[in-house]
Amino acid sequence: MLDQILVPFTDLHLLLLIALGTLFGVVKGLLPGLSVTMAVTLLVSLTYTWDTIPAIVTMIAVFYGGVYGGARSSILINVPGSASSLAHTFDGYPLTKRGEAGVAIGITTIYAVIGGAIGLLCLALAAPFLGELALGFAARDYFLIMFLGLLLVGGLSEGSMAKAIFVAGIGVTLGMVGMDSLTGVERFTFGNLELKSGINYIACMLGLFGLSEVFVQLHNLGKVKADVIIGKILPPLIYLIKFLPLTIRTAIIGVVVGILPGAGGEISSLIAYDHAKKTVKNPTRPFGKGAYEGLVAPEVAVMSTNGGAMIPMLTLGIPGDAVTAVLIGAMTIHGLKPGPMLMVETPELFWVILGAALVSLIFIIVWGLSAISFFARVILIPKYILMPIIVFFTVIGSYGINNSVADVYWMIAFGVIGYLLKLYKFPTGPMVLGIILGPQMDVYLRRAIITEEGSVWGFVSSLFVHPISLILTLFVLFTLLSQTNMYKKMTKQLFQKFSKKSA
Structure with a gap:
């Protein structure tokens, strides 16, 4: 070391x-x-x-x-x-x-x-x-860790949680473009050869x-x-x-x-x-x-x-x-x-x-x-x-x-998109994370379902059985809950009471 x-x-x-x-x-x-x-x-x-x-x-x-x-x-x-x-x-x-x-x-x-x-x-x-x-x-x-990463970065970025999830969803969708790593099937390529390798x-x-x-x-x-x-x-x-x-x-x-x-x-x-x-x-x-x-x-x-x-x-x-x-x-x-x-x-x-x-x-x-x-x-x-x-x-x-002009066009397109996102107070970080983590989330989700013999219910139930999965699931639920107005109001009241007692 x-x-x-x-x-x-x-x-x-x-x-x-x-x-x-x-x-x-x-x-x-x-x-x-x-x-x-x-x-x-x-x-x-x-x-x-x-x-x-x-x-x-x-x-x-x-x-x-x-x-x-x-x-x-x-x-x-x-x-x-x-x-x-x-x-x-x-x-x-x-x-x-x-x-x-x-x-x-x-x-x-x-x-x-x-x-x-x-x-x-x-x-x-x-x-x-x-x-x-x-x-x-x-x-x-x-899968839960990557999903939690998207939620946390989105929730703590500028703008509302809804905006962050929307941008992250676009990123995940863009990340799916190209060849499926498990099956080799083309996704969202629309017959375009340059899209087969995905968006860099x-x-x-x-x-x-x-x-x-x-x-x-x-x-x-x-x-x-x-x-x-x-x-x-x-x-x-x-x-x-x-x-x-x-x-x-x-x-x-x-x-x-x-x-x-x-x-x-x-x-x-x-x-x-x-x-x-x-x-x-x-x-x-x-x-x-x-x-x-x-x-x-x-x-x-x-x-x-x-x-x-x-x-x-x-x-x-x-x-x-x-x-x-x-x-x-x-x-x-x-x-x-x-x-x-x-x-x-x-x-x-x-x-x-x-x-x-x-x-x-x-x-x-x-x-x-x-x-x-x-x-x-x-x-x-x-x-x-x-x-x-x-x-x-x-x-x-x-x-x-890749010595490709196509990547320059993508860069310019994302530059315009990023400018518009910042102009209307949308966070840009979740989109990049969506593109990076989206394909990996997809692979791990399907692998997890395969291990449960193709049962979606078996996958869901396993989240509450195994200790590590349970802790991560609770973190995901807590992150989603923490963005609700009711939770924020309760937290603010508790913080004010604690501050008064400390004073």
Whole structure:
């Protein structure tokens, strides 16, 4: 295990890829409007011909660097680089106006690494246990896990549950296009030869997360103007001790929220900030006026969310957020099986991923503390220069999948679809998951029914007989119930009563 964790530290090729991947993620993260999901998606198309470990390791580095980089523009120009960095604007930008931009970035850099390390520790402790549990999974359990993943990501995405299920249903339907893997029968091809191989989900991801984001950003053309005074960088050492209790509490918040598929850093950062406001009795300054605690809490929570989000991704095959959904697709491309069997079939890859994330945290310190002035200039790049570059990479990436213009057309089509979905507040993540998970759900469902000698009733009854199946079935039912108005009303009342008693 230790040898595998140290591979990214000792292999110079992997070390260079992680360094460059982290830097690319940081630069992307601090450009307002460009999501980490887009960056990782573009990387999937560029690295699908690489060997497995270099490709996955690079994407993990971009993931961590991008999440960290999102708060830089929040602090420097009061424009969140991503949804998860919204809470950083509350106290980050007031610090910049006070001439303490360097200290603000220094604090977030140090606590980003601490939060990320705590998240990885939780990942290392939880994954082996869940991997051993996976040996008892049957076909019906795999079906329930994938179905639960669609429900959770849909339910926790923007918009209503009905919208999420509708989009996921479209994705599942599109995922069925092509040859049936069990019978070889054509489905939804309408006699078109190009549809026999199905719809490539890389082109789908490039369109939904890449090109659609370009369309969304077109109305914000121009150059963001800012006059940033950096000042000193490192905060007083005493703060590391003073903020330790808050760090541990908000890291736990981040891990727990990350484990919930679909929740993501935008939720954990706001919960952590609210927690800091309610629990810190003597902040360095009033919250909203440049309190250091107002930066520590969301930064620790966001970075620890990464480790939490990878727990369901690597152990159950359920994405913790949109980025891990893309990573599942990337791992599938390279012949891996993210989910219960990953720890059984390729345990060495899990520990290499963990080691790569640790190396990425080290490079976050390097880039975060040495290139602050550079970051302050990068955020001023006009979007009319940046957007054509993104379009170029989406076109090249989609064409390079199979050297087919048809994939470019699919990418453009999904770009338009993604733009319309975002315009009318529909989540895009469930569609990608539907395309990826739909065919697998279909196969496992039919295998489960076959094991019950073709009896649908036998399949249903088996869900309540076997312990693992029963637990997963209850989770599915709970997820469906939790979206009803009655349940939300009851939960809100219980939460209010609990808050009053605590006060």
